Amino acid sequence: MSRHSQIRALFLEALAAPAAAREELLRRACGGDEELRAEVESLVESHQAEECFLDGGALGSQFRVSEALARSDELRVGPYLALALIGDGASSLVYRARDTRSGVEVALKLLRPGALSAQAIEDLLAEAELLRRLEHPAIARCLDAGRAQLHGAASAYLALELVRGTTLSVYVRSSEASTRHRLELLAAVARAVHHAHERGCAHNDLKPDNILVDGEGRPKVIDFGAARSLRSSGDAARPPGGTPRYSSPERRSGDAPFDAVASDVYSLGAIAWELLTAKTPDDERMLGEARPSAAVTLELRGELERVVRHALEHDPARRCPSAAFFADELERYLAGVAVLSPRPSAARRLAEFARANRVLVGGFAATLLALLAGVAGTSWALQRAREARDAEREQRELAEVRLEQAQAARERAVQGAQILGELFRRFSDRSRDGAEKVEAALVDAASALPPAVEGAEEVQLALHHSLGVALADFGRYELTVEQLERALALAGGEREEQLERRAILLLDIAAAQSLRGDQLASLARIDEAQRLADLHASISAPTRLRCAVARATALLERGRTEEVRALAAQIRAQHGYAPGPLSLALASIEGRLLTEEGRFQQAIEGMTPALAAARAQLGERHDVTLGLLNNLGSAWSQAEDFAPAEALLDAALEGRTKVLGERHPDTLQTVHNLASLRRRQGRLEEALELQARAARGRAEVLGPLHPRTLLSRNNYASQLQALGRFPEALVELRSLLASAELALPEQHWQRGLYRRNLAVLLHEMGEYDEARTNYRACLELWEAQFRPDDPRLSDVRHLLSLLP
Amino acid sequence: MSSPTPPNEHSELYAQIYEEIRAIARRSMAGERRSHTLQPTALAHEAFLALSRLREAGALERTHVVALASRAIRRILVNHATARLARRRGDGARREELDEQLSDELSAPSGADPLELVALNEALEELERVDARQAQLVELRFFGGLSHEDIARIQGVSARTVDADWALARAWLRRRIDGAKDPR
DSSP: OHHHHHHHHHHOOOOOOOOHHHHHHHHHTTTTTTTHHHHHHHHHHHHSSSOOGGSOOTTTTTHHHHHHHHHTTTEEEEEEEEEEEEEEEESEEEEEEEEETTTTEEEEEEOOGOOOOHHHHHHHHHHHHHTTTOOOOOOOOOEEEEEETTTTTTEEEEEEEEOEEEEEHHHHHHTOOOOHHHHHHHHHHHHHHHHHHTEEEEEEEOOGGGGGEEETHHHHHHHHOOOOETTTTTTGGGGGGOOOSOEEEEEEESSOOOOOHHHHHHHHHHHHHHHHHHHOTTTTHHHHHHGGGOOOOOOOHHHHHHHHHHTTSSTTTSSSSSSHHHOOOOOOOHHHHOOOOOOOOHHHHHHHHHHHHHHHHHHHHHOOOOOOOHHHHHHHHHHHHHHHHHHHHHHHHHHHHHHHHHHHHHHHHHHHHHHHHHHHHOOOSSSHHHHHHHHHHHHHHHHHHOOTTTTTTHHHHHHHHHHHHHHHHHTHHHHHHHHHHHHHHHOOOSSSHHHHHHHHHHHHHHHHHHHHHHHHHHHHHHHHHHHHHHHTTOOOHHHHHHHHHHHHHHHHHHTOHHHHHHHHHHHHHHHTTSHHHHHHHHHHHHHHHHTTTOOHHHHHHHHHHHHHHHHHOOOSSSSHHHHHHHHHHHHHHEEEEEEEHHHHHHOOOOOHHHHOOOHHHHHHEEEEEEEHHHHTOOHHHHHHHHHHHHHHHHHHHOTTSSSHHHHHHHHHHHHHTTTTTTTHHHHHHHHHHHHHHHSTTTHHHHHHHHHHHHHHHHHHTTTTHHHHHHHHHHHHHHHHTOOOOOHHHHHHHHHHHOOO | SSSOOOOOSSSSSEEEEEEHHHHHHHHHHHHHHHSHHHHHHHHHHHHHHHHHHHHHHHHHHHHHHHHHHHHHHHHHHHHHHHHHHHHHHHTTTTTTGGGGGGGGGGOOOOSSOHHHHHHHHHHHHHHHHHOHHHHHHHIIIIIIIHHHHHHHHHHHHHHHHHHHHHHHHHHHHEEEEEEEEHHH
């Protein structure tokens, strides 16, 4: 008998005996084996203690595998036997089910038990009622509906024609459907929608996910859960929810009079736009506002573009009048017949343009271009004046006058050049058309600038500098660096203001290189500026502070947090808490450090007054204010206090989008953080969408190998994993790891992170060997990097120990 | 019936079950975060559908499914508890943009204290080495929510044996966990 069996027998015997007799019984049974006696006694003592958590279940009474399994044989609703879950909505579940009377398979829509209410039952039955009015080959038919008991509660069911197929978006992607086929599908869907309209029913939630395509490439409109009768009015006619990116502006705004038919037509237009441009419709704004022709792909141009835009008209009164008209137009286009959709009138286009580009229409573009030309021109004028002085000695007097004039012009030009960048920042509208125009002007100007002319270096330098800074605002970081480098090449001299300017130029270059993703080069430039500051006492305190803060930011970007911490302390010691943007920027960095260490409360306490100060001193739109909004929001988010997190991050996103544009790296950072927040809130689908937007944006703006892009891709993969989409997550993580190994230095800690995350996924997928290899690789890397007591190490070790 | 084949965690089936239950738990947790109430009916409802799909796919022995599902629940909850503890230590938030890699681990609808869960898991691993049947009993009872009758059927022993095993396993684990909590 093993030791444990022996213990078991004695333990049971002792329990069975009256309490008073136990001690004696054990003494006798154990003979001299004191250890055994102590063991059993302590077990008996443990047994007698009060209730403990082991007595309940890990999930309380809420989950019992046995019950769950027992009932799995009997998901019967009315005459239907559920076979498999095929759809998973907020308030309902759709099963593939068999009609036990006929053996026919149907799509059975049931209310989620958690969403069960008397109203929900009535709504489901009303949906059946509406559907019964419809009979169209491209609408999934209602076969049966009724009330039923489900798990002991009154509920209802809806049996629909079972469509074996995929959703429209998946179909279009996977079958690489031709443009013609896409248009045919759209026309068929539009006909079905029109049929519903004729029978007095609006769908109210048309989107690619609610359109299935069957095995023969025919579309079926499904899910009339938001459908309403056109005869109902008032609140009863206004459907719930809806999917914003396919919803008409009047429906989204929620207050304009609502025409359900026109609104369905708009949704058809939005689906068409997506199908033809392959743009995922985060570009809500694009759909809603003046739609730039630059976004139109080859598939959507000319007459077809007119047709789709007609359906997407903002004003319902001007919109394509019916779904049938839309279908007719598509078919006319397919048949090569001229379409009827109007070309937007010149006045209307002008009005749209004016709305989008208020400032430019005011003549700003022209002014800027003139100013640019003028600045470039004065360089030549000055040079010519100098030449004239030399060549025409006999006309010395005249030449002096010219030279004076030219010098005065140069002064003005320098000033003009200096305010140029400021003007761009302040006035250029961020809507795409406007930005493109200004950007184009800048790029032209950059290429048109003459090479440096002797004596005109000042002008030339100021111009390159301003142009460079202005180009950075448009995300043209390559050109920015090029312009700034040219400015730097002209910035010689040992006078105080010349040294100062050189330091500033170096820091500007560093900022652009950092935004471009070239962290090493950026850091090198900052170090260069730092050396200037070390050598020359004349470099001003603000520039020194800027240099230190830039250095801290760059190091943070590189993940060298220890150095950042030391540097931040040093800056505080040197510069104190003097008010001003840089001090507040430093507070932001310190907040980020604390957040990273998980000291959320301290981070919040530090950044809250800094944000208030930034708002008061710098205004809502200042970079530093926006950065603080972002960082403070992120700290709240990680502290899992969602209300302030949401308010702050929303404000940060709005502000950054307005000031910096949608694609600016900082804007994308906020998108990224908002995605994290959504995920913590359990809003997984939204999180996935935001994460995809951040990852895509960063790949485009910063390049696919930038560390921040890699982070976004990592979180996107995590998001897929969280949604149970393992194969996709696996593909993403593998490619991420490959990118990281290409892009990051060998010792970069992020490499370890991606290995770890890949291992976690493999672990979950049961690929234990590969998981082990990756955990170990991560551990090896991190052990070389982190202090031995770093919790990241124990995390990986623990995960490794969980492997079978 | 002799003692059952121990659940094999390397099997395809286990991976499937694990995935299913994880997804269910996550969904129910997402619901919970919004409404701050669990939806036990919805959870059970979806859970059995998931399990029935598996059964349909593989015509499996019910006992195997039950045992594997209980194991999957254990692992999910323990992973979650570990992640939560890590986050408490501030380990989940190493930088502003990275904070969520640990919350990859799902949020399961568990009221159990993560410390207790992690301690229980370690104690159970030890118990497995001492007496595998008792350890499985705890897994089935605590994580799978099975009754002693069901467990007796699965383990091929009498209900009285299960009662006795439980009394000992419970005392053993308690002592082990309390001892770990409060080292002398």
